[in-house]
Amino acid sequence: MAAAMKLGELLVQEGVISPHQLEEALKYQVIFGGKLGTNLIELDFVREDDIAKTLSRMLRVPLVSGEELHNIPDDVIHLIPRDIAEQYQVVPFSIEHRKLTLVMANPSDLKAIDEISFRTGLIVRPAVAAEVRLILALEKYYHIPREIRYVQVSKKVEGSLRDELEVSSPDKVGNEIMPEEVPATVAPKIKDMETQRQKHLEARKKESEQEAIEKTKQETKKKTARTIKFEDDEDDEVIEEPPKPAAPERKPAAAPPKPAAPAKKPEPEPDEVFDLAEADIVEESIASIDSFSIEEVFKHLADPADREDIADSLIAHLGQEVDRAALFQIRGQVVQGWKLYVDVKPKTDFGQFQITLDHPSILKTVIDTASYYIGPIPKASADNLRLVESMGGNMPPTALLVPVIVMGRVVTIIYIDDKSADLPEKLLDLQKLAAKMAMSFEILILKNKILMM
Numbered sequence: 001m002a003a004a005m006k007l008g009e010l011l012v013q014e015g016v017i018s019p020h021q022l023e024e025a026l027k028y029q030v031i032f033g034g035k036l037g038t039n040l041i042e043l044d045f046v047r048e049d050d051i052a053k054t055l056s057r058m059l060r061v062p063l064v065s066g067e068e069l070h071n072i073p074d075d076v077i078h079l080i081p082r083d084i085a086e087q088y089q090v091v092p093f094s095i096e097h098r099k100l101t102l103v104m105a106n107p108s109d110l111k112a113i114d115e116i117s118f119r120t121g122l123i124v125r126p127a128v129a130a131e132v133r134l135i136l137a138l139e140k141y142y143h144i145p146r147e148i149r150y151v152q153v154s155k156k157v158e159g160s161l162r163d164e165l166e167v168s169s170p171d172k173v174g175n176e177i178m179p180e181e182v183p184a185t186v187a188p189k190i191k192d193m194e195t196q197r198q199k200h201l202e203a204r205k206k207e208s209e210q211e212a213i214e215k216t217k218q219e220t221k222k223k224t225a226r227t228i229k230f231e232d233d234e235d236d237e238v239i240e241e242p243p244k245p246a247a248p249e250r251k252p253a254a255a256p257p258k259p260a261a262p263a264k265k266p267e268p269e270p271d272e273v274f275d276l277a278e279a280d281i282v283e284e285s286i287a288s289i290d291s292f293s294i295e296e297v298f299k300h301l302a303d304p305a306d307r308e309d310i311a312d313s314l315i316a317h318l319g320q321e322v323d324r325a326a327l328f329q330i331r332g333q334v335v336q337g338w339k340l341y342v343d344v345k346p347k348t349d350f351g352q353f354q355i356t357l358d359h360p361s362i363l364k365t366v367i368d369t370a371s372y373y374i375g376p377i378p379k380a381s382a383d384n385l386r387l388v389e390s391m392g393g394n395m396p397p398t399a400l401l402v403p404v405i406v407m408g409r410v411v412t413i414i415y416i417d418d419k420s421a422d423l424p425e426k427l428l429d430l431q432k433l434a435a436k437m438a439m440s441f442e443i444l445i446l447k448n449k450i451l452m453m
Helices: 007-013 020-032 036-043 048-059 082-088 110-120 130-144 148-167 187-224 270-290 294-301 309-320 364-369 381-389 424-451
Strands: 090-096 099-104 122-125 226-231 236-241 324-331 333-344 354-356 373-375 399-406 409-417
Touching: 007 020, 007 036, 007 048, 020 036, 020 399, 020 409, 020 424, 036 048, 036 130, 036 309, 048 130, 082 110, 082 122, 082 324, 099 110, 099 130, 110 122, 148 187, 270 424, 294 309, 294 424, 309 324, 309 333, 309 424, 354 381, 364 373, 364 399, 364 409, 373 424, 399 424, 409 424
Parallel strands: 099 122
Antiparallel strands: 090 099, 226 236, 324 333, 324 409, 333 354, 373 399, 399 409
């Protein structure tokens, strides 16, 4: 059944792309992340309209075009706050008879649907649009900035959006979704889904009330009992011990009898116990990071969770070894910052760095030669100066860059510099690390291919 198929399979079945193009896009997705549709657009294998229409048929939800997303009334947008729109990647589209049509990056996300329905008091009808169109809408209405890669992809679709705005579509009236986009056979299923969600919403309210009652009871018990928490891999067992009885007070022989004084030794509060445990965990975590050897990195790369897992483990190790360590991604003719550590601290804004390969730079040299570079950074190149500025602005005496090559092309560059270390001695280890990183990417590609078969 088409509804149970993956997007790539459906695109191949309908002749939109070839099996070879799908395989290339899946490899590209593993290395550079993002949704499959965005990667297909970046590779110029499809138009974004092809992706949107196929998603609509696959998920059996209405399709919203780029033109429709461009003209949403303010009162509809105000139904959902910015933080929720950003968290779930959604844009409210229209409201009719207490039903909210919601354009979603993932229309099958029931948690998002339930929370938004709970907040607005409306029945949510999921809809879909091309990923790039949705990102443009989030930027337009909620001022959520696009990532650098989507700025590039958006240029390919913004031209077609302008064309759409110049042409009046006879199939659309106001903000209504075209009737033919929702097959008649799907309408009963949508109604059933809405009924189920409404029931789920009511059940959720009752559960919330019950949880509040239970929480109050637990807090009352904590005031008179000490909680000792034993944790294992599956369950948490809580054992409550009654307060110890106060020891009888010793009285002088000549003194008249006095009532026993209560024990003055306070029992530790549960929060103090947990704070101490958390402190122990933090100290243990810091100790493990300090001793994060290259052998441990290799073991981690052998079983990666995703591309970010690969990058994080590698840069965390390098960031402890040298003054500055960075990773760059190469997409076509664009080089973008990915990860950066300066003086053992990560820098989160490095993703904003971007240069093209139209002008000379040490990054372009590494890509063109598919080989390492070691030496001073030439100041004559404007892109080199921008590179150094993005990493803190201090020109190093020597820099070492090593390419990561996957499928015969440079996809990532590893960069390090250090004012006191002997970088030539680090070359061999860095080349081994680059080779392991390439293998780790290939492991992810194979995993992804197995899941698609």
